[in-house]
Amino acid sequence: MPLYHNDDQAMLADSARGFMADEGAIARQLRHFRDIQCKDGFGHALWGQFAEMGFTGILVPEADGGLGMGHVEAGIVLEEIGRNLTPSPFLTSSVMAATALSAGGDELRGRYLPGLLDGSSVYAVAIDEGPKHRPERIKTRAERAGNGFKLSGTKAFVVQGASADMLVVAARTAGNDEDDAGITLFAVPRDASGLSLDSVRLVDSAMAAHVKLDNVQLDADAVIGEVDGGREVLNRMLSAGRIGAAAESVGVGMGAFDMTTTYLKQRKQFGKLIGEFQSLQHRAAHLYSELEIARAVVIKAQQLLDGGSDKADLMVSVAKAKAGQAAGLAVKEGVQMHGGIGMTDEYDIGLYMKRDRALAEFMGDQYYHAQRVAVLSGY
Amino acid sequence: MSDPDAFRAELRAWLEANCPPEMQQPVRDEDDVCWGGRNFKFKNPAQKAWLEVCVAKGYTVPDWPVAYGGAGMTPAEAKIWREEMQRIGARPPLSSFGIWMLGPALLKFGTEEQKVHYLGQVARGEIRWCQGYSEPGSGSDLVSLQTFGEDKGDHWVVNGQKIWTSYADKADWIFCLVRTDKANKYQGISFLLFDMASPGVSTKPILLISGNSPFCETFFDNVSVPKDQIVGELNRGWDVAKYLLGHEREMISGAGGGDRMNTIGAILSRNAGVEDPLLRAELAMFDVDALAYGAMGEKFLDEVKVGKGHPAGSNMMKYAGTELNKRRHELVMAAGGTASLEWDSAASNGGGRARGWLRTKANSIEGGTSEVMLNVIAKRILDLPGA
Numbered sequence: 140m141p142l143y144h145n146d147d148q149a150m151l152a153d154s155a156r157g158f159m160a161d162e163g164a165i166a167r168q169l170r171h172f173r174d175i176q177c178k179d180g181f182g183h184a185l186w187g188q189f190a191e192m193g194f195t196g197i198l199v200p201e202a203d204g205g206l207g208m209g210h211v212e213a214g215i216v217l218e219e220i221g222r223n224l225t226p227s228p229f230l231t232s233s234v235m236a237a238t239a240l241s242a243g244g245d246e247l248r249g250r251y252l253p254g255l256l257d258g259s260s261v262y263a264v265a266i267d268e269g270p271k272h273r274p275e276r277i278k279t280r281a282e283r284a285g286n287g288f289k290l291s292g293t294k295a296f297v298v299q300g301a302s303a304d305m306l307v308v309a310a311r312t313a314g315n316d317e318d319d320a321g322i323t324l325f326a327v328p329r330d331a332s333g334l335s336l337d338s339v340r341l342v343d344s345a346m347a348a349h350v351k352l353d354n355v356q357l358d359a360d361a362v363i364g365e366v367d368g369g370r371e372v373l374n375r376m377l378s379a380g381r382i383g384a385a386a387e388s389v390g391v392g393m394g395a396f397d398m399t400t401t402y403l404k405q406r407k408q409f410g411k412l413i414g415e416f417q418s419l420q421h422r423a424a425h426l427y428s429e430l431e432i433a434r435a436v437v438i439k440a441q442q443l444l445d446g447g448s449d450k451a452d453l454m455v456s457v458a459k460a461k462a463g464q465a466a467g468l469a470v471k472e473g474v475q476m477h478g479g480i481g482m483t484d485e486y487d488i489g490l491y492m493k494r495d496r497a498l499a500e501f502m503g504d505q506y507y508h509a510q511r512v513a514v515l516s517g518y
Numbered sequence: 519m520s521d522p523d524a525f526r527a528e529l530r531a532w533l534e535a536n537c538p539p540e541m542q543q544p545v546r547d548e549d550d551v552c553w554g555g556r557n558f559k560f561k562n563p564a565q566k567a568w569l570e571v572c573v574a575k576g577y578t579v580p581d582w583p584v585a586y587g588g589a590g591m592t593p594a595e596a597k598i599w600r601e602e603m604q605r606i607g608a609r610p611p612l613s614s615f616g617i618w619m620l621g622p623a624l625l626k627f628g629t630e631e632q633k634v635h636y637l638g639q640v641a642r643g644e645i646r647w648c649q650g651y652s653e654p655g656s657g658s659d660l661v662s663l664q665t666f667g668e669d670k671g672d673h674w675v676v677n678g679q680k681i682w683t684s685y686a687d688k689a690d691w692i693f694c695l696v697r698t699d700k701a702n703k704y705q706g707i708s709f710l711l712f713d714m715a716s717p718g719v720s721t722k723p724i725l726l727i728s729g730n731s732p733f734c735e736t737f738f739d740n741v742s743v744p745k746d747q748i749v750g751e752l753n754r755g756w757d758v759a760k761y762l763l764g765h766e767r768e769m770i771s772g773a774g775g776g777d778r779m780n781t782i783g784a785i786l787s788r789n790a791g792v793e794d795p796l797l798r799a800e801l802a803m804f805d806v807d808a809l810a811y812g813a814m815g816e817k818f819l820d821e822v823k824v825g826k827g828h829p830a831g832s833n834m835m836k837y838a839g840t841e842l843n844k845r846r847h848e849l850v851m852a853a854g855g856t857a858s859l860e861w862d863s864a865a866s867n868g869g870g871r872a873r874g875w876l877r878t879k880a881n882s883i884e885g886g887t888s889e890v891m892l893n894v895i896a897k898r899i900l901d902l903p904g905a
Binding site: 421505 | 594597781783784787788792798799801802803805806807809810811813814816817818820821824826834837838889891892893895896899900901902903904
């Protein structure tokens, strides 16, 4: 398969680009909801428009009412989200939770998918338990109790957790903290008794929750997939989240880059446009090269994931690491090349820097993923 | 292509039947590369046999038209060919500047007669070409070149000097930039082809820091070149040169595959026993970049074949690919420690690692320096002012 978008994908990219640049624009969404101190950190009206566009069910099979598309298509939407810093539950709900739910039975899918598809529901994912991504270690316990399970433990960095109607929680039903096996995924309703959330605002104005599970009682039908066999579904959900975040990072990087090159062509100092200075030209050209490479490996990993390739895991980690590096460079160079105004809240370039920082941590930073590349390569 | 799976199966079966096992071993050094040409000495019978079966099918240049010695494959078919070659680790049957550089230029600018004659020779590995571009006073500022061709009616008489001519001492013919109008800088250069055996041509190898001499000084002393050996129009050779430079940059970038994109962490850890966690981390970060660049190379070629992508994209590939390759060899040296320092011992394969490392320093100079590549990206892709 060639590494560029086919006609259908190019059409989707066109409509996603137009939609996000208009409806999802920084002034309209990110700044608005930040400035009113919104407790969700995003707008439900826009989420409803995502549903009208079909985006909410982009990864949901057609048989379940979705568009039945793949990670290439989800990534197209995410790149535009990144470019416009559009706050939405798309990555957590429509990419990660939807991937988890696809492993659920008819009853579970019937309970949660309609709300996702029509934009009335938001779902969050609760995997990490500390400040760094470490899904290999899961201490949260689920013990059999009566007809179901009792969950106890804590979860960190649950993005939009307090806004969610349901949380996909990874818990341990067997084995030790570091064991690969013995993981089970649960669909935990937001109003379950014993579930408490402490919602905090992050640097990028998104809301995330520290979640406490204190003997949360769930029926057996809250289990997603197989008891003790959740690692495989968890891994699929992680891959979806990682490649999705990588695509969004590319969008963030491209957005920052476009702003910066535009500025280089407008700002005058020493009687010249600053874009005439070779010191800046070379840095901009290097940055362009890094972003193009990141975009190439992201589409490569998306295709491998969609095709079920056994190389997908490796390339997803390469993509997450590379996209993080490239976007990180884009926002840092962006702020520097804007000079003093790059430090002001009034200019958007700083917002790109903040979003990049949060995305870098989401589902593993470049160090985590480079380490994973080494391990998967056998050293 | 009617059915990609059938086409793939057909190629796979053909490769199985025809690619000698020796030609499925990694290329270890320069001697393993088949360059072809009048004076080429095959290293072993397998190398010769592999070239011959491929020539017969047009597989040395699979995407060239059949009439010019190719196999007439579509872009999609050629991609399957590359993938099947890579799958078994098959060596290219023929490597040559004729394939990578002159060929694309002739396909675009050559006359029908030139295409049939010269491209056929290239495809069959009969003539080995070298490139006469740089001069002692014209490196990055190539267009200032002074080698002059004086019009003598039915021929030119060429005088001047070229430098950094790769393998000029081994090549049969040269494609050469020659000034044919001293009054016009850009529109005063012609793209000429001539035999290195012509009277008045001499070469002198240049000893490099690697201890090897892949480049030469090339001297022209009243060399006679017939008028029909020009590619493109008189005084419009700069257009041909720029087009060809794009292909040269693509070649140096390693975009077509090969070891530029391979990871090194696993093999260096195994062979050298990397114990330093910081070196291991550097290797992992390198592997991330190498695999990502591999995807970029694949995307670049996919887009080139269908006319997508930016026309100046090869400059970006050249910049990123050569900087990556230099980093690769720095890490190879570091992982090997003092064993990498040996210069001529048998154990070090004649200083292979050290010499290879030094050779890569030319990557970001030859075919346009990294700094020139960044200038071109800034100007042609980013459209920055005054660039």
